[in-house]
Amino acid sequence: MPRQAKLFIASGGSVVRGYQKFRANIPPRWIKNARSSRKRIEPEIAQGLRSLERLQMNRPRARVAIRNAQKDLRSVLERWETAYRKESIVEYESSWNYSARVSRLCNA
Numbered sequence: 001m002p003r004q005a006k007l008f009i010a011s012g013g014s015v016v017r018g019y020q021k022f023r024a025n026i027p028p029r030w031i032k033n034a035r036s037s038r039k040r041i042e043p044e045i046a047q048g049l050r051s052l053e054r055l056q057m058n059r060p061r062a063r064v065a066i067r068n069a070q071k072d073l074r075s076v077l078e079r080w081e082t083a084y085r086k087e088s089i090v091e092y093e094s095s096w097n098y099s100a101r102v103s104r105l106c107n108a
Helices: 006-010 015-023 028-035 042-058 063-087 098-107
Strands: none
Touching (some): 042 063
């Protein structure tokens, strides 16, 4: 016996309203975890790396601007690494990480 189209009837045939009603069944914790995921931070890291490299190449004597960009990048990387540690099941040291790249850029 086929199932009754309750979602279609409840949304009045609207796809958008149906999606919103369906989305309400997702546990709130999943939505919160997706918003705070480390993948959401990665575009900010890329932007910080680009701005720091651009400053170092185009304005090498702008020490204050470079120092501020380094601080911003470090804070974003710390948030990313904290999120990564929370997500990872097995704690291990990787030979390659973002902070090593940043320290090379900051000390250059």
